Amino acid sequence: MSDHPEKALAIDKNGLSKSDQNGDVCGDAEAEFPYHWLALDVERDGFWGKVDHASRRVAEWFNPILVKEARQSLKSRQFIITFFLLLIASCFWTVFGVIVNAPNVYYVPTGDAMIYGYYFVLAIPLIGMVPLAAQRSLAAEIDEQTFEMLVITKLSSMRIVMGKLNSAMLQMLIYFAAIVPCLAFTYLLRGIDLLTITTLIVVIFFTALVVTAAALMMATLTEKRAGQTLALLATIFVVFIAEIWCAAFCLDAILRRGVDSEELVLTGLFVIVGLSCVALFVKVAASRIAPVTENRSTGLRYLMFLQQLIWAGSIGLIFLFLDGDEDLVSIGNLVIGTYWLLMGTFMLAESPELSPRVQRGLPSTFAGRAILTWFNPGPGTGFVYAVATGTAGITVMALLGMTAGGRSSSGQSLLFAMVMVGYLTGYLGIVRLLMIPLSRRLGRAFTLPVSILASVLLLSLLLPSVISVATTGSTGGSYAAIDTFNWAWTISEAMDRRFSPNLAVLILLVGGVIALLNLAFLFREFDYRRIAVPQRVLDDSAGE
Amino acid sequence: MIPESPALSWDGPVIELQNLCRNFGETRAVDHVSFTVPRGSVFGYIGPNGAGKTTSMRILATLGLPTSGEALVEGLSAINDPERVRSRLGFMPDSFGTYADTNCAEYLDFFARAQGLIGRERTRRLRWVMDFTGLRGLANKPIRGLSKGMRQRLCLGRALVHDPAVLILDEPAAGLDPRARIDLRRIIRSLAAENKTILISSHILTELSEMCDRVGIIEQGKLLATGTFEEIRGTLKQNREIVIRVAGETDDAMRSLQSFEDVEVLSSEGHKIHFTIHGGDQRQMDLLRSLIGAGIELLEYSSRDDSLEDVFLQITEGRVQ
Numbered sequence: 001m002s003d004h005p006e007k008a009l010a011i012d013k014n015g016l017s018k019s020d021q022n023g024d025v026c027g028d029a030e031a032e033f034p035y036h037w038l039a040l041d042v043e044r045d046g047f048w049g050k051v052d053h054a055s056r057r058v059a060e061w062f063n064p065i066l067v068k069e070a071r072q073s074l075k076s077r078q079f080i081i082t083f084f085l086l087l088i089a090s091c092f093w094t095v096f097g098v099i100v101n102a103p104n105v106y107y108v109p110t111g112d113a114m115i116y117g118y119y120f121v122l123a124i125p126l127i128g129m130v131p132l133a134a135q136r137s138l139a140a141e142i143d144e145q146t147f148e149m150l151v152i153t154k155l156s157s158m159r160i161v162m163g164k165l166n167s168a169m170l171q172m173l174i175y176f177a178a179i180v181p182c183l184a185f186t187y188l189l190r191g192i193d194l195l196t197i198t199t200l201i202v203v204i205f206f207t208a209l210v211v212t213a214a215a216l217m218m219a220t221l222t223e224k225r226a227g228q229t230l231a232l233l234a235t236i237f238v239v240f241i242a243e244i245w246c247a248a249f250c251l252d253a254i255l256r257r258g259v260d261s262e263e264l265v266l267t268g269l270f271v272i273v274g275l276s277c278v279a280l281f282v283k284v285a286a287s288r289i290a291p292v293t294e295n296r297s298t299g300l301r302y303l304m305f306l307q308q309l310i311w312a313g314s315i316g317l318i319f320l321f322l323d324g325d326e327d328l329v330s331i332g333n334l335v336i337g338t339y340w341l342l343m344g345t346f347m348l349a350e351s352p353e354l355s356p357r358v359q360r361g362l363p364s365t366f367a368g369r370a371i372l373t374w375f376n377p378g379p380g381t382g383f384v385y386a387v388a389t390g391t392a393g394i395t396v397m398a399l400l401g402m403t404a405g406g407r408s409s410s411g412q413s414l415l416f417a418m419v420m421v422g423y424l425t426g427y428l429g430i431v432r433l434l435m436i437p438l439s440r441r442l443g444r445a446f447t448l449p450v451s452i453l454a455s456v457l458l459l460s461l462l463l464p465s466v467i468s469v470a471t472t473g474s475t476g477g478s479y480a481a482i483d484t485f486n487w488a489w490t491i492s493e494a495m496d497r498r499f500s501p502n503l504a505v506l507i508l509l510v511g512g513v514i515a516l517l518n519l520a521f522l523f524r525e526f527d528y529r530r531i532a533v534p535q536r537v538l539d540d541s542a543g544e
Numbered sequence: 545m546i547p548e549s550p551a552l553s554w555d556g557p558v559i560e561l562q563n564l565c566r567n568f569g570e571t572r573a574v575d576h577v578s579f580t581v582p583r584g585s586v587f588g589y590i591g592p593n594g595a596g597k598t599t600s601m602r603i604l605a606t607l608g609l610p611t612s613g614e615a616l617v618e619g620l621s622a623i624n625d626p627e628r629v630r631s632r633l634g635f636m637p638d639s640f641g642t643y644a645d646t647n648c649a650e651y652l653d654f655f656a657r658a659q660g661l662i663g664r665e666r667t668r669r670l671r672w673v674m675d676f677t678g679l680r681g682l683a684n685k686p687i688r689g690l691s692k693g694m695r696q697r698l699c700l701g702r703a704l705v706h707d708p709a710v711l712i713l714d715e716p717a718a719g720l721d722p723r724a725r726i727d728l729r730r731i732i733r734s735l736a737a738e739n740k741t742i743l744i745s746s747h748i749l750t751e752l753s754e755m756c757d758r759v760g761i762i763e764q765g766k767l768l769a770t771g772t773f774e775e776i777r778g779t780l781k782q783n784r785e786i787v788i789r790v791a792g793e794t795d796d797a798m799r800s801l802q803s804f805e806d807v808e809v810l811s812s813e814g815h816k817i818h819f820t821i822h823g824g825d826q827r828q829m830d831l832l833r834s835l836i837g838a839g840i841e842l843l844e845y846s847s848r849d850d851s852l853e854d855v856f857l858q859i860t861e862g863r864v865q
Contacts, residue, residue, distance in 0.1 A: 148640075152605060152630045152635055153658035
């Protein structure tokens, strides 16, 4: 570092530096203050020069955020402490395992016992530390006012989020590299095969990836300090759940029972579903930080549709290859219904006004408008999209259930599907109808429809009991028509295959009426037409 | 020399605000503000705290949305085509954050990469920015250890690293010592000489009067006046401060001066009289002729026009919202 920073102010009377157009400095400034290596084109001869040159060229393709984060976070105290703790823990477990198993370690397979310790040494930093560090990294950009400088660069919002995710993956790889010798040692101790070790690593890695993507998404949900604290707490909760799930899956399903075709199929499905979640979370995070005038919804809607296909496909696959039953289909249906209720609620927070920029990208043909309008941003299109796609998914599940149950129970699958569709359209429709007046007064933060949904769901849980107490003086013992408001009890009854067809039809009809009421407010959003791209933009595009 | 900018094909106003409005609840922070800035000129944006300068600059820098109106950079909308606008502008906010565990060179290198500069082009720009901002000797220094002036230079370097056609500088001189301000003034003039279009806000009005080609005065979200300093001053009732020194007593001179309706005597001390006169050069010539005609023996005569601060005080009312 220079001892004479004031001498660096080599600016002449016109305010120009003494550098020439090529950046070469005149006079003695070069000798006193050589350029930083980042500002130099280092060209070395020989083999290592070529390697250096090739490496530089490859690095040009890296995401700038990854480069920055690699420089920054690998110097950070958090990374250094975590890395050394990981090394110490793996060394300790190795020595401890060998001592405990000695002298059997020489002739009895002990790898299967040792892997348990290495699992925790790897899973805790990967699933615990990396997501939290990633979330802090993105949240700190907002907190410390560096984010605005970032978004006005050429980096798209997606590249910013992907840069953060790539950086987290780099940290995961470094932690993984540190423990590879231990895993090799475990394999050499025998008692565990390569397939099991690989499956274990894949599950840990993908769990960490999903949790990291979720953490990044949560970092973008709010800019307020209190909101960021809540988001951090939510991330810690997700991390906790993920650690428990991953431990249960890895230690019980993979290590205790061993890897067979069932575990491989489940792992494969987990990877596919996990990847779709990563894509969705990353897209949500990117949409949250994208310019407000950009179309931040259509891409998400495509991804949601893809997720439904993956989910339905996964259930179908398990059903076909792993002896699935009607319960599995009911769970699949429940997930689809809940998923679209939640996603539909988020879509209700979108603005019904489309910016000129979004209108430039609207479908122009009649067929395009008829099919793709539901992918346009807006609460009305969002409502229709969630209800229509959810209904389609639930119907497919019902058909699968009817195939599974045969003649005896196929009706119950259909009834359960009717209940789910009725609740989806009914509750989502109520939230939308309440959002219309409330959003004018309270704005369109996503927390508003979520709060309305939570309130409506809670009220509908309590309503039957309140009515029952008010009319009969007791809460009532058995399920009655009034209890159709109580969605939790109704779903439980329907899953137990003891539901009345009349009540299922009633729920579907009520849901349908609420949906029709909603359609009355939809026409404005349907009326948007594609507008022409301004000539100046076309000229600018042509000049690029 | 500064490297040449990319082809400058747009021949309209480089910066244009059209009826820009921005409401925050009941408060109208920006109220139908319109102005244009031609290429290669420095536009000073003047107003008290809370006048709406930063809000409108942030909209122009694609960091905020207006309630209505349009903000254009080289004819492209900052609202609907922010990516196209971003590649053309460098923004230096009044306060900005920096990264921990990062030195100046890494910081600039990161933003150069983020602006899409690769290979030799990036290293060339880095060398230029380091030289231009005087950060070459501080390249290895952690940003957290920089002085306020050096941080401002670093932020300016970041804004310049991709060679933008437009610079938006929000209070760049705030908190700088006199030497750093002089350096900054030189830097801005030299950038304007290189055909950069600069929108700059500052509280230090004397500095703006020296470096700006045109100014806009804003208060309570409304643009009260815009044009060159002389144009704005021409629209106002001009005050000129004059000091004369006479031979002998000042009584006769005082009497002559008081016969003028638009003269206001401020003080009289010894042989000197300090007074103001409303009007331009012609009015001043009349006064001087009349004094000499009345037999007043003038030894010294000096006048001072309204400064930008005086003009600012005349136009604004000191209201904040």
